[in-house]
Amino acid sequence: MEEIVRAEGLKKTFTLSKKQQRIERTGETRRVAVDSLTFSAYRGEIYGLLGPNGAGKTTTLRILSTLIKPDAGDAFLCGNSVVRDPGKVRDCIGFLTSDLKLEGFFTPDYLFDFFGAMHGVEKQTLARRKRELFSRFGIDQFAGVRVRDLSTGMLQKVSLVVSIVHDPEVVVFDEPTNGLDVITAKVVTDFLQELKGMGKSILLSTHIFSLVEKLCDRVGIIIDGRLAAEGTRAEIAQGNLEETFFRIYREKKGGIA
Amino acid sequence: MKLAALMRKEFHRFFHDPRLIVTMLLPGLLIFLLYSIIGSAVNGKEAKTYRVYCDEAPPLVVAAVGAIARENTVEWLPLEDEEAATAEIREKKAAAIVKFGTGFDPLLEGGNVEIVYDPVNEDSLSFYSTLTAALNELGRRFTVSPAPLSGVEAVGRSVMQSVLPLIVVCFIFSACMSVTLESVAGEKERGTLSTVLVTSVKRSHIALGKILPLSCISMLGALSSFLGTALSMPKLMGVSMGFLGGYSAWSYVLLCLLILSAVPLVVSLIALVSTLSRSVKEASAYTGVVMILVMVVSLVSAFVPTIGDWAVALPILNATVQMQGILGGRLPVWQSLVSVGANLLYTALLVVVITKLLSSERVMFGK
Numbered sequence: 001m002e003e004i005v006r007a008e009g010l011k012k013t014f015t016l017s018k019k020q021q022r023i024e025r026t027g028e029t030r031r032v033a034v035d036s037l038t039f040s041a042y043r044g045e046i047y048g049l050l051g052p053n054g055a056g057k058t059t060t061l062r063i064l065s066t067l068i069k070p071d072a073g074d075a076f077l078c079g080n081s082v083v084r085d086p087g088k089v090r091d092c093i094g095f096l097t098s099d100l101k102l103e104g105f106f107t108p109d110y111l112f113d114f115f116g117a118m119h120g121v122e123k124q125t126l127a128r129r130k131r132e133l134f135s136r137f138g139i140d141q142f143a144g145v146r147v148r149d150l151s152t153g154m155l156q157k158v159s160l161v162v163s164i165v166h167d168p169e170v171v172v173f174d175e176p177t178n179g180l181d182v183i184t185a186k187v188v189t190d191f192l193q194e195l196k197g198m199g200k201s202i203l204l205s206t207h208i209f210s211l212v213e214k215l216c217d218r219v220g221i222i223i224d225g226r227l228a229a230e231g232t233r234a235e236i237a238q239g240n241l242e243e244t245f246f247r248i249y250r251e252k253k254g255g256i257a
Numbered sequence: 258m259k260l261a262a263l264m265r266k267e268f269h270r271f272f273h274d275p276r277l278i279v280t281m282l283l284p285g286l287l288i289f290l291l292y293s294i295i296g297s298a299v300n301g302k303e304a305k306t307y308r309v310y311c312d313e314a315p316p317l318v319v320a321a322v323g324a325i326a327r328e329n330t331v332e333w334l335p336l337e338d339e340e341a342a343t344a345e346i347r348e349k350k351a352a353a354i355v356k357f358g359t360g361f362d363p364l365l366e367g368g369n370v371e372i373v374y375d376p377v378n379e380d381s382l383s384f385y386s387t388l389t390a391a392l393n394e395l396g397r398r399f400t401v402s403p404a405p406l407s408g409v410e411a412v413g414r415s416v417m418q419s420v421l422p423l424i425v426v427c428f429i430f431s432a433c434m435s436v437t438l439e440s441v442a443g444e445k446e447r448g449t450l451s452t453v454l455v456t457s458v459k460r461s462h463i464a465l466g467k468i469l470p471l472s473c474i475s476m477l478g479a480l481s482s483f484l485g486t487a488l489s490m491p492k493l494m495g496v497s498m499g500f501l502g503g504y505s506a507w508s509y510v511l512l513c514l515l516i517l518s519a520v521p522l523v524v525s526l527i528a529l530v531s532t533l534s535r536s537v538k539e540a541s542a543y544t545g546v547v548m549i550l551v552m553v554v555s556l557v558s559a560f561v562p563t564i565g566d567w568a569v570a571l572p573i574l575n576a577t578v579q580m581q582g583i584l585g586g587r588l589p590v591w592q593s594l595v596s597v598g599a600n601l602l603y604t605a606l607l608v609v610v611i612t613k614l615l616s617s618e619r620v621m622f623g624k
Contacts, residue, residue: 062622065455066455067451067454067455067618067621067622068618068622069618087457087459088457090455090456090457091457095455099448099451100448100449100451100452100455101447101448101449101451101452102449102452103444103447103449104447115452115456118453118456118457118458119456119457120457162452163455
């Protein structure tokens with residue numbers, strides 16, 4: 001199997017403000033969000049980073065998408081280093097997270113063309129992809145409607161489509177179904193499987209067991225910024241993913257507070 | 258109790274946010290510092306010598322004028338050639354011609370004093386005020402006949418010369434502020450700038466992609482405001498300026514170049530502040546401080562009439578000083594072109610800094 005994402009000893013620490021220290025009743029000035037994280041994802045598979053809130057999933061995906069830099073370690077996507085070649089990494093990935101928003105003033109049609117230009121997609125290819133993707137997600141009827149006037153579900157579809165405008169090899173999704181209604185969530189999960197069928201590699205973060213069970217080929221359980229377990233879904237689940245997760249969690253944290 | 262809680266909340270919000278305190282207190286500090294500098298520049302000037310032509314100045318008047326003029330001295334010269342003396346006043350070599358009427362006695366009421374001066378000449382105007390004040394001090398009712406060499410038009414021009422650059426800078430700032438805050442701080446606050454950061458476009462292109470179009474839009478606003486002001490000012494001042502206001506086409510070219518070079522500089526300055534801010538509200542507060550700073554710098558040129566050529570190196574001030582020179586009828590070509598170059602250089606430096614900031618995760622994603 002061809003390795004398409006490789007994280008090598010990623011480490012990221014954040015400075016805690018006085019206020020955060022007070023709230024968390026700690027004297028620590030630094031918080032380790034990701035600690036020596038190493039994992040690999042292969043071409044054509046869906047890899048899930050499973051963990052509770054604050055485990056370091058989003059930070060990891062932000063490092064992989066080059067939005068932030070690791071304090072130590074490196075990650076390689078399509079063979080490009082996030083530290084040395086962030087521009088090349090951005091060209092080969094599509095990143096979708098709720099933190100990245102689309103300008104409400106513009107229409108899906110305009111934004112698709114704009115982000116296509118940002119990624120250097122040729123006009124003809126862009127027009128073809130727009131036709132295909134807008135039709136696939138039912139955006140074509142809303143192509144001329146301003147984003148601020150779209151429903152939450154349609155907005156998520158537009159965000160998804162815009163994030164893969166350049167047909168990336170790797171698709172990175174942070175909590176892909178969070179806040180979606182069941183219909184839109186189904187459309188998104190079906191599309192992720194469709195992307196996998198097209199040979200794309202998908203890296204997603206989630207805390208939803210059912211999503212991992214439904215989609216992921218391999219899973220990495222992340223707790224306190226460290227990789228607590230990794231393997232195929234079957235290897236990790238050992239019959240019941242939820243039970244396995246909480247067993248590992250208790251082992252690492254000493255209980256569920 | 259509820260009112261007290263509400264009030265406490267507001268005080269807590271203010272006094273626990275260093276940014277709010279800074280934006281509240283910094284303007285006062287800036288105003289104090291800059292006005293002090295202006296004050297020492299205006300008041301710390303060397304003592305003047307007023308050269309005044311007069312047939313025979315009564316000793317009492319000479320003494321009174323000397324007392325009012327304080328550290329300045331008056332050189333009373335015999336009036337031999339009135340035309341030559343008048344020319345000297347126009348050329349700013351002399352301050353005034355004073356003619357005391359026949360039988361003028363400073364101890365008697367009703368004497369006549371004619372003062373020939375030039376209101377657009379600072380020294381001449383200053384001596385005119387000194388002499389009239391001195392005559393008042395004598396406590397007699399004299400008939401003072403002012404004979405200004407420059408008419409209302411010249412005075413209007415003089416006022417325009419000192420006020421218009423400041424007004425133009427105000428318009429430039431407000432034109433730039435309205436579009437830049439929303440486009441940079443607004444996009445950052447809404448998370449739409451991050452969406453662009455995930456693409457492979459260079460950070461320098463993102464910075465230029467903001468500065469260049471915003472500058473073009475702001476230039477339209479600034480030029481429109483400038484033309485509106487420049488065309489209406491003569492009417493406001495009651496001055497008929499004639500075709501092109503009596504200025505040459507080159508003067509207008511230089512004025513436009515100065516305005517056009519100041520716009521991207523101000524846009525970059527506001528974009529820098531906006532990039533550093535977390536929200537439009539925060540950016541507006543900081544930009545308010547920057548605006549005061551820019552206004553005060555512009556005021557310097559209005560209050561300090563003789564600023565050296567070193568001003569070409571100072572952003573904004575260089576534009577206002579050269580604009581003032583052009584409106585005063587001079588054509589400071591090299592100073593204006595160097596000022597334009599300096600402003601563009603500062604803009605380029607700010608673009609480099611903004612590019613660095615766009616790459617900084619602490620600035621872009623710091624909570």
